[in-house]
Amino acid sequence: MIKYNFEYEKKVKVCFIGAGGHSFRNVYPTFQYAPIDLLAICDMNEDRARDYARQFGARNYYTNHHEMLEKERPDAVFIVTAYTSEGRVQATELAKDIMKAGAHVWMEKPTAASTDEIKQLMSMSEEKNLLVMTGLKKIFFPSIEKVKEIMDTPAFGKPSSIYIRYPQSIPVLEERGDLTKMTGFLDHIFHPGSVLHYLMGPIRDFSYLREPNNGGTVTNIRFTSGAVGTMHMTAGMSKTSPLERLEVIGEGSNVIVENGVKVTYYRELESRNYGRSASYLWDNKSAPLYWEPEFSLGQLYNKNIFYLGYVQEVLHFCEAILEEKPLEKGTLQESLEILKLFEAYCTAEQGTLTTINE
Template sequence: MDNSKVKYNFEYDRKLKICFIGAGGHSFRNVYPTFQYAPVDLAAICDINGERAAAFARQFGARNHYTDHLEMLERERPDAVFIVTSYHPDGRVQATDLALDVLKFGAHVWMEKPTAATTDEVRQLIDASNANNKYVMTGLKKIFFPAIEKVNQIISAPEFGQPSSIYIRYPQHMPPFAERSDLTRITSLVDHIFHPGSIIHYLMGKISHLSYEREPFNGGTVTNMRFVSGAIGTMHMTAGQSGASPLERLEVIGKGANVVVDNGVKVTYYRKAKPPEYGRSRSYMVDTESAPLHWEPEFSLGQLYNKNIFYLGYVPEVLHFCESVLGGEPPRKGTLEESLEILKLLEAYRNTPEGTVAVLNS
């Protein structure tokens, strides 16, 4: 887990010259603000809406703004391009085509999820990335949450034992099977599957096969999966839950130990412990040496870690990309190979009726 000291943008000696495609709501709230803490020189912004491109350039300190990304690439010659756009009318992901343009031009790509809508498109990106010798990283923010990184560290330690099962909950609606061949009917699923999908892959590795059941009232689902490692997992997509409820819960079981994350920030590690004797114990207290460990942020101080751009992984993911490019090493997280596995999961839901088995990796 990286808890190295955060530098402010103006303290960096070496920066990447970057351009940004997209001046929308998410990037305004969560991506441009990360540049305060990253080694980037924001040269130019492009949006097909010229007024927004100009307003964002003023707001975030870019020198130039454009309405045509090809013109921006040609004139600015950036080291890397950030892409945060939306969907084509046919449901395809705009950023996929834009990333291919950027790679052809010869710059590295950081793109928001979804990377693409199909495995074929990700394979196209993998080929273009290799052919042009440029990296593509997707902002899989969940695997940069300090809480999820902590779980990864805990379950990788020998004392946790082999991770044997996982439970993950995420509130997501799934349309009926007959509608799922039409991309325009599953935009929300394409948009969100990257969140639980990235955590599952980060913690448990590749899925071997799965099957699922869907309820017809809200489109909630329960999926059972077997991983290539031999471990098993359940994903509960809790469509229909209250709008006032926390969204997520995660639990990984090892051997005599388990770890739980609630609401993305609270981590409880139940370490190996001898249970109090059944029928004879007056107290539930276990020894301090084997007691559960619990972490949650304080929300009092003006610290970086209690800003959402840190605990929701946005600054860490952008830093990982910038440091990888500056160091000449491919990003290790948010890779196209991870996106490929997440889209295999999406395609399992698109191509396999409820109650039957989908094989993702044989």
Template sequence: MSAIKFNYEYERKIRAGFIGCGAHAFRNVYPTFDYTPIDLVAVCDLNAERAEIYRQRFGAAHMYTDYQEMIQKEKLDAVFVVLNFDREGRPLYPKIVPDLLRAGLPVWMEKPAAYTAEEVEQMLEVEAKSGQFVLVANKRYFYPTFEKAKQIIEQEVFGQPVSINGRYQLTLSPYQEDIATRTGLHWFLDICHPMSGIHYLMGEVKEMCFIDHQPSGNVQALLQFKSGAIGNLQLSSTQADTSPLERFEVIGNKHNLVIDNAMRLIYYKGSKGSGEYGKTPVYIGDNPTEGPVLWEPEFSLGQVYNKNLFLQGMVQSVNYFANAVLEGKKIERSTLHDSWHLTKIFDAFKKRSGQWISIQ
């Protein structure tokens, strides 16, 4: 990522509208505009009082309670959408995003994109016909640790990545034979978090098989990637709350790397000291400069990378989107098509365990 600029330092900005004035948007999305080429023109929320608070707080010129009115009256280059769920725990984006695309507006939207892959397919059809694009903010496509890991994996010296092991705290509800699916999956929509990181590093999954333990909701999933690589994902719902939330390890050719707790990246390479088995005197290696490398943030200095907005890739995501709009180019990362793949994984977990499921 290039050196950051503050909002006032950008010569060109996009005129943006924002649909949604909730707590998540307040914490994690609106503040990114301080570091991105965004001119916030208008905000929209069903709650007029809340919309006015956000208008004043984040410097928008106008507020609306009807997004159709906003996109008709305002001259916008793009729209940000951060919504809640309906009463059944399903994302609301499929009901709104198509209207924005048909209006000729590129969209930055929060995840998860939808409750079913079919809903994402319908949005993909509208996206294709409109000529616009949608960025779905699955953050691991922009985490600094995942971006650096991707850079390492793509180096010839690392070798083709052959396997990945992942762990993430998530609970899967029981399979119900009478209705042939699972219910109560509102929070399991967060499968997009670990799977977006795995997808970014390893590519698309070809097929998968999983087993679940009930009533804990713990899961072990085996993954076969289109590249031929293999992997597993452990969903450890009953791990300690004090434990790091996640961990991923990618194995290459005598090289491997670990992303620990999302913030720490360790790259293992090189060899131990010379000598036959039982007689090797040095565990560090003959040339210690060829040994492991570790990166982790420090929080002593007043750098922007100390902010959660950067550590979790939120600013990077918004910058990527805004620059694509400014340059008239479509995005290639964190796309709606990527979210389609992630939603197909979510659909697979709705099924009975113990069988291989195609993700084609």
């Protein structure tokens, strides 16, 4: 059950770096439903920092994060920033400054632009015993969590294959060494990449084909589990279309997510008399299960900050801090696996098999 902010007795003392568009829409509003005491906001743009502090109830605002960390001494800091002019992720260095000041870190994806940077964050986090969580919202979608729950039941059987669709283009190979040309791809690979890892585990190897006009790709994947998958990056599709589609196949079973919210679970049918069945209305025990939200009631699940997993990812972080337990989702290990994939796309010729985990 979701509690409202004022109902929590114990709260995490939090500072926030970044007063931009995404954070205004989707991150600050989650604090209404989380055990968070927002101490201060920092943005290099002073007007923004002041306006956001007023809007979201922070007591102070700053334009320099070092000064904020020194004066406020928070338990944790949220970072929702963007990219440097060289295409590096601003949040990566900020996360190090925050850990130096002794606070836990929650950051938007992408965590970093290279596996080396992730490894640096990993060793600092371990050495200082501080949490570093990335907001991998897709794996907090209620629909994706439902898929995982179904996949973990014996009735689903061993997951054997997966299809995931996400609209994203990739530049020509010659441009991929330039991070400024790869910002869009880096920004978005975290979405399908996190879902693939959450549901199927690490990738062993992959190969892709690129379409030259839109820069869309199809990628064939083999996971270390032996399961296989296809990632279809549908650059060129209509902006009016639902973006995503997901299907996982088990043993005599499959589960589908359409448009992030509609879930259909086709369950195992024990016997089908081929050529003799007059009805497709299988018995209730084997009939498909289907979920979609009603959009009538003023329920929390009808807010995008819930069906897109934003509140849940923030709660996961706060609970780990307050209960002194490790993160299970949004870990640096997951970011490392996604960045292995990113780095491989940066150098791999299409049509070749690239191994990222032996």
